[in-house]
Amino acid sequence: MRFEALTIKDIAKALGLSTSTVSRALRDSYEISPETKKLVLEYAEKNNYHPNPIALSLKERRSRSIGVIVCEIANSFFSQTINGIESIAYNNGYNVIISQSRESFDREMINLQYLTSRSIDGLIISVSTETRDFSFLKELHERGMPIVFFDRIVDEIETHKVIVDNYKSAYDATTHLVKNGYQHIAAVSNAAYLSITKERLAGYRAALADNGIAVNEDLIKHCHHGGMILVEVEEAVNELLQAPEKPDAILTTSDKLTTGCFRILKSKGINVPAEMGLVGFSNSDLTELLDPPLTIIKQPAFEMGEIAMNLLLQLIESKRPVKEFETRVLASELITRGSTVAKKAKPKTLA
Amino acid sequence: MRFEALTIKDIAKALGLSTSTVSRALRDSYEISPETKKLVLEYAEKNNYHPNPIALSLKERRSRSIGVIVCEIANSFFSQTINGIESIAYNNGYNVIISQSRESFDREMINLQYLTSRSIDGLIISVSTETRDFSFLKELHERGMPIVFFDRIVDEIETHKVIVDNYKSAYDATTHLVKNGYQHIAAVSNAAYLSITKERLAGYRAALADNGIAVNEDLIKHCHHGGMILVEVEEAVNELLQAPEKPDAILTTSDKLTTGCFRILKSKGINVPAEMGLVGFSNSDLTELLDPPLTIIKQPAFEMGEIAMNLLLQLIESKRPVKEFETRVLASELITRGSTVAKKAKPKTLA
DNA sequence: ATCGTTACCGGGAACGATTGCGTAAATAAA
DNA sequence: TTTATTTACGCAATCGTTCCCGGTAACGAT
Numbered sequence: 211m212r213f214e215a216l217t218i219k220d221i222a223k224a225l226g227l228s229t230s231t232v233s234r235a236l237r238d239s240y241e242i243s244p245e246t247k248k249l250v251l252e253y254a255e256k257n258n259y260h261p262n263p264i265a266l267s268l269k270e271r272r273s274r275s276i277g278v279i280v281c282e283i284a285n286s287f288f289s290q291t292i293n294g295i296e297s298i299a300y301n302n303g304y305n306v307i308i309s310q311s312r313e314s315f316d317r318e319m320i321n322l323q324y325l326t327s328r329s330i331d332g333l334i335i336s337v338s339t340e341t342r343d344f345s346f347l348k349e350l351h352e353r354g355m356p357i358v359f360f361d362r363i364v365d366e367i368e369t370h371k372v373i374v375d376n377y378k379s380a381y382d383a384t385t386h387l388v389k390n391g392y393q394h395i396a397a398v399s400n401a402a403y404l405s406i407t408k409e410r411l412a413g414y415r416a417a418l419a420d421n422g423i424a425v426n427e428d429l430i431k432h433c434h435h436g437g438m439i440l441v442e443v444e445e446a447v448n449e450l451l452q453a454p455e456k457p458d459a460i461l462t463t464s465d466k467l468t469t470g471c472f473r474i475l476k477s478k479g480i481n482v483p484a485e486m487g488l489v490g491f492s493n494s495d496l497t498e499l500l501d502p503p504l505t506i507i508k509q510p511a512f513e514m515g516e517i518a519m520n521l522l523l524q525l526i527e528s529k530r531p532v533k534e535f536e537t538r539v540l541a542s543e544l545i546t547r548g549s550t551v552a553k554k555a556k557p558k559t560l561a
Numbered sequence: 562m563r564f565e566a567l568t569i570k571d572i573a574k575a576l577g578l579s580t581s582t583v584s585r586a587l588r589d590s591y592e593i594s595p596e597t598k599k600l601v602l603e604y605a606e607k608n609n610y611h612p613n614p615i616a617l618s619l620k621e622r623r624s625r626s627i628g629v630i631v632c633e634i635a636n637s638f639f640s641q642t643i644n645g646i647e648s649i650a651y652n653n654g655y656n657v658i659i660s661q662s663r664e665s666f667d668r669e670m671i672n673l674q675y676l677t678s679r680s681i682d683g684l685i686i687s688v689s690t691e692t693r694d695f696s697f698l699k700e701l702h703e704r705g706m707p708i709v710f711f712d713r714i715v716d717e718i719e720t721h722k723v724i725v726d727n728y729k730s731a732y733d734a735t736t737h738l739v740k741n742g743y744q745h746i747a748a749v750s751n752a753a754y755l756s757i758t759k760e761r762l763a764g765y766r767a768a769l770a771d772n773g774i775a776v777n778e779d780l781i782k783h784c785h786h787g788g789m790i791l792v793e794v795e796e797a798v799n800e801l802l803q804a805p806e807k808p809d810a811i812l813t814t815s816d817k818l819t820t821g822c823f824r825i826l827k828s829k830g831i832n833v834p835a836e837m838g839l840v841g842f843s844n845s846d847l848t849e850l851l852d853p854p855l856t857i858i859k860q861p862a863f864e865m866g867e868i869a870m871n872l873l874l875q876l877i878e879s880k881r882p883v884k885e886f887e888t889r890v891l892a893s894e895l896i897t898r899g900s901t902v903a904k905k906a907k908p909k910t911l912a
Numbered sequence: 913a914t915c916g917t918t919a920c921c922g923g924g925a926a927c928g929a930t931t932g933c934g935t936a937a938a939t940a941a942a
Numbered sequence: 943t944t945t946a947t948t949t950a951c952g953c954a955a956t957c958g959t960t961c962c963c964g965g966t967a968a969c970g971a972t
Contacts, residue, residue, distance in 0.1 A: 580959080
């Protein structure tokens with residue numbers, strides 16, 4: 211069963227007017243006399259009239275809804291980003307349809323097709339760790355769909371993008387490890403072709419180089435499911451522990467990997483930070499309650515969401531095709547805590 | 562700028578047919594000759610035709626989208642429930658519009674009005690901890706909007722509901738505390754009028770009574786923002802610590818309260834579980850990595866979402882008004898860990 | 913030759929809203 | 943008084959789709 215909403219036609223019939231007059235009265239057109247306006251407005255108010263958004267969408271050829279695709283909403287970074295997106299969206303009369311790729315290319319494609327077939331006005335996306343084929347996104351973009359990338363961006367598609375300074379973030383975190391006396395620093399990262407992986411590992415390599423430490427490729431591991439499957443993190447950690455040059459610290463490049471590595475280390479009874487330092491990207495507010503509290507790189511997720519949505523609004527509401535695109539690069543925050551206090555170093559802070 | 566999609570009219574013009582014929586050919590009507598069908602289908606396929614969902618919505622007077630309102634998606638319990646909802650929704654061609662009340666009645670109302678004005682076909686909701694006035698929901702329900710409640714349900718509205726056995730969950734958790742030698746057990750809960758608060762506190766009280774422990778009302782605290790504001794949790798804990806009969810354990814009745822209490826206790830340097838045992842409802846997978854690992858009551862959140870969505874589909878797709886409603890009560894799981902191992906008790910398990 | 917069937921297809925009215933255009937009456941200007 | 947102009951409203955097209963009516967052939971049966 212369905213509940214029937216009041217339409218403009220109902221009002222017209224009830225008041226003996228035409229639908230045009232009612233429509234114009236409701237939109238406060240100058241063509242309508244004050245008396246008629248009052249009549250219509252009062253009737254509409256009293257009977258709780260709301261314009262049918264679907265009819266409007268059909269007429270205006272816009273749905274006033276945007277799509278957001280992230281790998282998972284349970285991830286603190288993404289849920290915070292979504293909060294930022296929503297806050298701007300709602301203020302501008304847009305609603306947000308969220309879908310999750312769960313780090314799978316196939317699911318991302320399905321969601322993408324679903325969203326576009328639901329005629330969204332724009333798209334904000336952080337691609338899955340599996341995604342290497344951007345042809346669908348590219349085609350979508352070329353056909354005129356406004357798209358904003360954030361976090362995991364796609365270099366080959368020219369549009370607005372929002373990221374943190376991944377290079378510097380990883381550089382600083384790695385430097386922090388070195389300064390605390392760690393010598394053999396490993397990295398556990400996402401798939402190699404992912405933008406955040408490339409940029410963060412570049413920062414990691416540079417920091418090592420600048421500190422006179424040779425980069426050991428054996429100490430760089432990739433998790434192709436981004437840590438969604440704990441087993442792959444376990445394998446990465448196992449390989450590190452069995453490496454000829456066993457690492458004494460790990461840098462993890464995303465939320466799921468950070469907690470995943472920590473979980474594995476703990477289950478193996480490896481002492482953090484004494485045996486193994488750990489610093490990673492994370493936006494979870496529980497990391498400070500862990501044992502030991504984790505040193506993390508925290509991204510301004512909410513703000514990133516706000517910016518992404520504002521940029522998308524620019525694209526959607528621009529009259530002419532936008533040709534000038536910007537990539538907003540924000541600063542992240544390194545929060546040093548107990549997981550990176552090495553025995554051999556003089557601790558900077560004690561959590 | 563907007564990208565123009567292919568319409569049925571375009572196909573009709575290109576093929577020299579009428580829109581009716583094209584429409585029928587696409588829907589494989591018996592009235593259309595195999596040749597024409599083939600012609601239309603091939604043209605549609607080649608030119609990537611997709612029916613306009615908005616036009617369909619207008620015609621069919623249904624949007625094929627449902628609304629979900631929770632207090633926040635960053636909460637593990639809710640994000641898991643949403644995953645369950647989505648999985649069923651997508652399989653049935655529905656999309657999900659999520660919005661967050663952030664435990665505020667006002668925001669819940671705004672979201673509710675927004676969602677209904679966007680003509681959703683149905684609603685799944687867990688009300689905010691502030692919500693006492695259900696008149697809007699009631700009116701919506703009476704006007705025929707299909708609604709399913711989960712977690713925080715509304716007794717006075719008769720429709721499908723999905724919950725865990727809150728009474729038993731709290732009873733078992735409290736009993737667990739008693740069996741571990743805790744004597745003065747406090748409860749930190751949400752607003753008193755909330756369904757989960759009432760049911761869980763009833764279980765708590767009964768467990769104390771059954772174990773011959775008098776219920777001390779001073780040890781029952783309510784957080785009216787559900788722990789969204791840490792300060793209110795801190796106040797509750799402070800009051801407990803200053804109570805004449807200082808508690809030696811706390812039962813928390815929701816995710817945010819559990820981690821909130823733990824955070825406060827830790828910041829005060831109070832030893833858990835020796836000085837203060839802690840058990841609470843939580844679906845976060847990080848609780849086992851905390852120091853100490855938390856004993857939690859875990860709800861089958863994903864499954865709850867699946868069930869809620871299936872029940873909603875029943876309501877939406879029923880031809881006649883549904884009169885028979887069911888309340889699905891699922892079992893929760895008590896996972897005992899380090900936060901409830903008291904000195905004076907013989908520990909059951911060591912995490 | 914006429915009728916009834918069957919097979920195919922098109923016209924046009926919905927769904928709910930907006931909007932360009934036309935027009936009647938009322939008023940102002942000539 | 944005649945002509946312009948303004949005021950205030952209705953008609954009908956439009957958005958993309960479906961579906962109720964038709965209608966027109968072709969064909970076999972009477």
